Structure formats: C-alpha cells, structure tokens
Amino acid sequence: MDEISRTMKAAASGMAAQSARLRLSSENIANADTPGYRRKIVSFEATMLSRDDDRVVATGPVRLDQSELLRIYDPSHPLAGEDGYYDGSNVNMMIEIADAREANRSYEANLKMFEQARQMAGSLLDLLRR
Amino acid sequence: MDTRLTILRLASNLAAHATTRTEVVTENIAHADTPGYRARDLADFSETLREGPAFAARMTLPGHIDFGADGRGFEAIEATAFGAETPNGNTVSLEDQMMRSADARQSHDLALGVYRKTMDILRSGLGRN
Numbered sequence: 541m542d543e544i545s546r547t548m549k550a551a552a553s554g555m556a557a558q559s560a561r562l563r564l565s566s567e568n569i570a571n572a573d574t575p576g577y578r579r580k581i582v583s584f585e586a587t588m589l590s591r592d593d594d595r596v597v598a599t600g601p602v603r604l605d606q607s608e609l610l611r612i613y614d615p616s617h618p619l620a621g622e623d624g625y626y627d628g629s630n631v632n633m634m635i636e637i638a639d640a641r642e643a644n645r646s647y648e649a650n651l652k653m654f655e656q657a658r659q660m661a662g663s664l665l666d667l668l669r670r
Numbered sequence: 671m672d673t674r675l676t677i678l679r680l681a682s683n684l685a686a687h688a689t690t691r692t693e694v695v696t697e698n699i700a701h702a703d704t705p706g707y708r709a710r711d712l713a714d715f716s717e718t719l720r721e722g723p724a725f726a727a728r729m730t731l732p733g734h735i736d737f738g739a740d741g742r743g744f745e746a747i748e749a750t751a752f753g754a755e756t757p758n759g760n761t762v763s764l765e766d767q768m769m770r771s772a773d774a775r776q777s778h779d780l781a782l783g784v785y786r787k788t789m790d791i792l793r794s795g796l797g798r799n
Binding site: 553586642656 | 685686688689690692693695696697699700701702703704705707764767768771775778779782785786789
C-alpha cells in the first residue's frame with residue numbers, strides 16, 4: 541500500500557506542476573496585448589531523490605522571458621514615444637498555445653496514472669472483502 | 671499443512687513488483703517535462719525471480735547515501751525507448767510509459783487473480799464455498 545500512496549503522491553505532484561504551467565500560459569495569453577508585458581515561464585525540477593523522500597516534481601521559481609519586446613508602430617497610442625513606436629508584449633500566441641496543449645496532455649497522463657493507482661488499491665482491498 | 675504456499679508467495683511478489691513498477695512509471699510521467707530527467711523502469715519480474723533480489727545498500731546512519739534496490743530487491747534502472755530523448759535531455763516518452771503502466775496493471779491483475787483463485791481452491795478443499 542505504501543507504493544500506491546507514493547504513486548498517488550507523484551501523480552498529484554505532476555498534476556500540480558502541469559496546472560501551474562497551464563495557469564502561467566493563460567496569464568500570458570490574457571496579457572498578449574498588454575504593453576510592456578514579459579511572458580512568464582517556469583521550469584520543472586525534481587525534488588530530492590532519497591527513497592524515503594518521494595521523487596516528486598515541483599515547479600521552480602517563475603521567471604520573466606527576457607527576450608526583446610515587440611516594437612509596435614502606432615503614433616496615436618498614449619504610450620508611443622517620439623518616433624511613434626511603443627513596446628508591446630513578447631508573448632507569442634503560437635508558443636503559448638503549444639505549451640498549454642502539452643501541459644494538458646501531461647496533466648491527463650498523470651491523471652490516468654492516479655486513476656490506475658486507485659484502481660489497483662481497490663482491487664487489492666477487494667481481496668479482503670470475501 | 672504448510673500455509674505458506676509457494677504460489678501465494680509468488681503471486682504476492684508479482685503484485686508487489688507490479689505496484690513498484692507503477693510507482694516508477696508514475697514518477698516518469700510526473701517528470702515528463704522536466705529537463706534532464708532520465709526515464710527509469712524495473713527489471714522484468716522473471717529476471718528478478720531468476721537472479722534473486724538485487725543488491726541493496728543498508729543505511730545504518732541517517733546521513734548515508736541510499737542506493738541500490740529497495741527493501742524488496744526491486745531496483746529501478748534507466749530505461750529509454752528508442753528515439754525518446756529530447757534536446758533538453760529528458761528521455762520520457764508518454765506513449766512508452768503508457769505501455770509500461772498497462773503492462774504493470776496487467777501483471778497486478780494477474781497476481782490478484784491467481785491469489786483469489788488459490789484461496790477459492792483452498793476454501794473448497796475445506797468444504798466451504
């Protein structure tokens with residue numbers, strides 16, 4: 541039963557990490573048109589790997605993508621400078637959508653493993669029932 | 671009568687192997703997008719059966735490094751599907767892991783099935799249904 545609860549813990553950590561990623565992705569998409577917005581990114585890290593400790597996944601610190609902001613020409617924009625340009629955001633919709641889709645897929649895989657662990661525990665307990 | 675039947679022991683060992691394998695596969699899936707993570711898997715149950723439990727280090731102090739097999743002699747080793755390595759060093763392929771988890775699930779069902787059947791036979795040997 542110990543392994544099963546560790547399995548569930550690992551799957552749950554995976555789901556938490558993937559949903560954090562999905563949240564950042566939707567924040568980025570929501571702010572795609574915010575002037576000066578830098579997209580947020582997060583990395584995944586393995587937490588300590590001793591056996592008593594669990595090999596779970598955790599998200600690292602949230603960082604801002606330091607790549608160049610998009611320069612947009614619009615002299616009528618309130619933020620536009622002398623030359624008529626202002627800083628847009630550096631969110632690339634295509635990347636965000638792909639990222640969100642990948643997070644979704646990994647989340648589902650984790651969920652499936654959680655379900656499987658639950659079913660295995662259930663069938664083990666069924667042995668006791670008779 | 672010897673109540674420690676070989677078949678029951680075998681079945682429970684197989685169930686333990688399948689559960690541990692599910693744990694390892696779940697860890698792999700949780701790390702599906704972690705850069706540099708290497709996918710792992712257990713050796714086949716038949717191999718464990720033939721060669722006996724794998725080497726396990728004993729920790730006598732809290733500061734000792736934990737390595738080798740776990741208490742039951744199952745050791746997780748690196749196992750990568752062909753072509754699964756991505757540029758960031760991660761070697762988890764979700765499809766491959768799904769196959770492995772289905773495999774483990776099947777072994778677990780098999781083990782529990784054998785266990786239950788053996789118990790049924792014992793029970794009918796005792797004249798109860």
